Amino acid sequence: MDGEMDVDATDQRGTKRVAESESEDVSKAKRIKALDPDVVNKIAAGEIIVAPMHALKELVENAVDAGSTSIEVLVKDGGLKLLQITDNGHGIDREDLPILCERFTTSKLKEFEDLSSIGTYGFRGEALASISHIAHLTVTTKTANSSCAWRAHYGDGKLVPAKPGQSAAPKATAGRGGTQITVEDLFYNVPTRRRAFRSSSEEYAKILDVVGRYAVHCSGVAFSCRKHGDSGVSISTPVAASTVDRIRQIHGSAVANEIVEFETADKKLGFRASGLATNANYHVKKTVILLFINHRAVESTAIKRAVEQTYSAFLPKGGHPFVYIDLEIEPHRVDVNVHPTKREVNFLNEDEIIEMVCSEVRSKLAQVDSSRTFLTQSLLPGAQAIESLQHDQPISSEAAAAADQERPAAAATPKTPATSKRPYENNLVRTDSKIRKITSMLVPAPSPSQDPSHANAATEPGNLPSDDGLQYETTDRQPLRIALTSIKNLRATVRNDMHNALTEMFASHTYVGLVDERRRLAAIQSGVKLHLVDYGLAGSEFFYQVGLTDFGNFGVIRLDPAPKLVDLLKIAAETERDDHLAQNPQPPSHEDTAIETIFASAAETVAATLIERRHMLDEYFSLQISAEGELCTIPLLLKGYVPSLAKLPRFLLRLGPYVDWSSEEGCFRTFLRELAAFYTPEQLPLPPSRRDESGGDVEDVEQDEEEESFIQTRRAQMARMLEYTLFPALRARLIATTGLLRGVVEVADLKGLYRVFERC
Template sequence: MADDMDVDDIYSAPPQGTKRKASEDIAPPVNAPRRIQALAEDVVNKIAAGEIILTPGHALKELIENAVDAGSTSLEILAKEGGLKLLQISDNGHGIEREDLPILCERFTTSKLKTFEDLTSIGTYGFRGEALASISHIAHLSVTTKTKESSCAWRAHFADGKLVPQKPGQSADPKPTAGRQGTQITVEDLFYNVPTRRRAFRSASEEYARILDLVGRYAVHCSGVSFTCKKHGESSMGISVPAAANIVDRIRQVHGSAVANELLHIKTNSDRWGFKAEAWVSNANYSVKKTALLLFINHRAVESSAIKKAVEQTYSSFLPKGGHPFIYISLEIDPHRVDVNVHPTKKEVNFLNEDEIIEMLCDEIRSSLGSVDTSRTFMTQTLLPGAKVPTAPVAVTPIKASGNPSSSRNSEEPPSARRTPQTSQKPYENNLVRTDSRVRKITTMLPPGQHSEADSTAGAPRDELEYEESDKEPTICRLTSVKELRAEVREAMHNELTDVFASHTFVGVVDERRRIAAIQGGVKLFLVDYGMLCNEYFYQVGLTDFGNFGSIRLDPPLSVTDLLNVAVEHEKSSSSSSAEADEDFDWAEAVTLVREQLVARRDMLAEYFSFDVSPAGDLCALPLLVKGYVPCMAKLPQFLLRLGPHVNWVEEKDCFCSFLRELASFYVPEALPPPPSADAPSAGEEDPELAARRRQLERTLETVLFPAFRSRLVATRGLLKGVIEVANLKGLYRVFERC
């Protein structure tokens, strides 16, 4: 009968896909809104514990701070399975009174605060009274403590913030036991009742490494306190720092002698901003792959991304690319200027005048690093013709490049940046790279005056251009249109091609008329269209340095009308259209419209692009995109004429994009006719001026443009059309193996 009922129910159900009315809801109707109710106390305590104790390291941090606050001069730390199974800390501090043990692990019980106003002048590590309470809710906690006046030690066990018996049926009161002065806190089975948190930890060794890092930070900072930390069951210590060690010796014990031997001691203070700082930082002879920052504010280990970024920026002028410093900073700020109660784990604090304090600290670091470097002197010797002989030793001081970020850089890297990789196996010959882009060529050592007289006919050599520094402050572009254009470039990025240009070696110019050059990338040889590369590179420079261009001053200024008329005459002479079509087009009106367009938008052009047009219609300055390179001025009239019909002056984003595209096209090197062939004697000799322009172009490509591509070109997918692989060393080896 039951089976019949089931069958009837199935056949009586509506078929699948039948539409229902809005009133026929699948879920049962809600009769009344849900009532608000208070969470159970144990739920509240576990939520609070989850905010404060995230890892065994957070629990240990609270215990270390409490031990140091208790006047301890010796801390012994023991960990098992990364602190999840066992975490024990023993100190020789004042201890805890037997009468205070019943409320030791209750929330918001502390000996450091009485009123809320005490937070504004607190001088100890802990300040909320939640550490032991949180630990007791997610672990088995036992405390053994003895004060100086007590005749014995007392041991107590806690769970959920309250005293509990060690075994069922026993009393929960603290039990007398033998022990030394101080406190020993044992945390077992951390997160035993929070299985999701327990499963989130990847490995015990990783958690133990975090514990060592934390203990190392406090071992460096807490002078007069000895620290030991080891794994349970092992005799060797992970960290061992004696109490009598000074700061440098503590850094040597924890971080090694390599950094301890290269430290600078820095002190600074300011009554205006209410702080004093003491720091030990590494000098320019030491660098690592990742910044090691030990930051203590009012003796609390905290984190500050603002301080870290500022210090890294300061060191970028002194360290090789990819190198980072070691910094230990102890900041003491007026407690009334610090808000300590902003983060559950106390890893962050807020304080007033943050920017001013960081600036003073970085200035002190910068001056200390500079003063150390000036003590290193080097003698020079005349090896090449034209080199200048110094009359005294030359003091080398690092100078941060200013002005346009795309300015030419010295191709020679510091010795510390050129480290030969240590390989256990000898690489196969078909994996060997013939040249290294980082190796300096002998041609770069020639002094600027060693150019031939024929080069001077093509204008001023690029190395002899004169530059003036401007006191204009760099502006930060916040225009949405420019940010969108930059994002489009990033989205179109081709990773492999970008890597090729970032580590390529320039081989030479193959064809000046077609603007083709050869480069080597790894074990491959490529032919590239350097006209296309220059166009994309100068467009990206325009987006990156938007509003911060240098300027090429024209003295005397050039008449825009005259330049446009020159472009019109060139268009008429080279136009392939019929004479009737030329007569229908009013070139004079076009010249007037383009001139009025540039004069009307002169303020915008000057502010964003350093393109200076006077109210009278004279061109006073052009934007300077790359230091050491001036575009071909023969293309200037055509560039101005194209700014009329080829730039969208109405829409902001299209206006910036089209103008920068035209500017990039203007900056592309000129196409030169091929040199006369040696096989054709009737061709005659090449014009000296054209030959000088050819040599100047080759020198500019090798020393300015292609190094600039290597440093900041983002190769987009569109550049794949201009790159052809012509040789592959591995492929040639395969061919030879078959022969």
């Protein structure tokens, strides 16, 4: 039939379609050729200038670097048609204009080592070059020493004439001191990118967000931004305006009126943080964070998550804060060159710095917590009386009088509008760290040496967990800055394997209790769902990730007196030999003698390997071995968590055959996996009472009283470490990978239970 497509019946769906240039001879090997410089420059431009807001961000940073005190922004069609920024900075010399838009031309960086002390916004010399490859760029500039301004036009990084037939050299013109950069027809030669923008109003809103961020942060600089053709301005901040006034003009009085100021610093960590945050009277549906690290506007998922968790104790459910953070870190501790648009930065001691900032914000919020204007439902003075009324119990006259005294204060509180809907009970998440835990309902059997009256003392509210006498001391060791490609690749592998829903579940969970020490199961609540978690599997992945993030900067656990390395290895080798013989019961033969020799020599071989590499092990893993073969220290991965030292000999023995010593990346990966296995919580036998009830361990060999006492002590220690150390660390730092899906099982859903009850 005419008009129908001719389809080859032999073609298979999913087969690669051959391009016209390849159809001549497919069998020939394709030659590798260097890309045309124009293609290379356009690729680079597409990475740096993703949208008009990125072009504006680069131009604003250049203007601030030039010492400007006034920056004016003019926008047309969301910046796609026109994006103009005018400043009164130092200007650009006439002699520098010919190479202004060439790639990697900059006045702020001379050597690679300068990156460790960079203190300006721009330093790579790629912003103007990238813009000139995807837009028509015009620069008008005048320095203080110049008698006139100079105007130059650029295309593809080079000077071009304003009109065909004219000279491309910069032309003298009238102008004021400073620089005016005009970007026209952005992405005119990248039609696919240009069509991807949905509306000019949406792009203009993003531009206003960028201008607003720098207008809040850059004190002493006046900002204005308006649309082309409009008489009024969208943003206008005077030079003398304070930070609070700038927030009031840009984000409104509702934010500025509920601001608290915070500031913290630490010389050892090399940082100083200050900022402004809203108190408990203000909340919106979405968190707004203005984060500046070394005066550069960046984004950080870790900081945002930590801030939201900090405010979760002060704001009602669904409420989010406004926070402005100015974080200054010593330049040699920050890597600013990790993202094409410089949207993200890496810095040392990230977790410690975030915790100190959030702790300071938390303390400031607690100081002004009494100024809340809404009624909270927890820990009210009349809660005892109200609870007794709910249970139809008689109430005393004194309690009634106390309740009457509380009523005027509650009546003065603004009431909820009648139009608001009450949430259904099956959507309510009932978790509170102050309420009674499920473990408090399980009364442990008192030991012979324990007073029965104090049997449940550990579960009484208000008792702090024991630290088992652990003591910590700080050292003067400076943190290492690790920039190894192998470590970056391993970190990227973890990020690529991230499971978003599972990571969010761990980040927002509430620990319920320990379920089974033998199968290493614990219960956690996330939202309205209850899950069983294999904390052995989760702990193994967590400690591996800690090894990657803290690589080269571990704490140490000092062994005093230091045992001989070979003695520990012999213990492990003998255990492995006994296990092998138990699994392979055979009559005595020559093979048994060979096996004895193999296991006996294994300890010596592994000891020689570790002693030979002791300097690398000490520098990267804090595993210190003396020249005489004594094990002085082992790495400390998590403060407050003590690994089972009974696993130490086997851990050391496995460092020989199970670590890939032939390649750098393979060595780091396998070593950290073995270290994570050593730190993973071990399986513990059930208590005698539960062992008899379950019937699963009836044939086990009876243990002596000393070993049983040790297991009881370790069981109590493990329960404390899981609740107060490991699971809080999982909530704060774990990136859940897809492999953890098999270690998490949903056992209850509140909505499902309500449906069951409704049918009953």
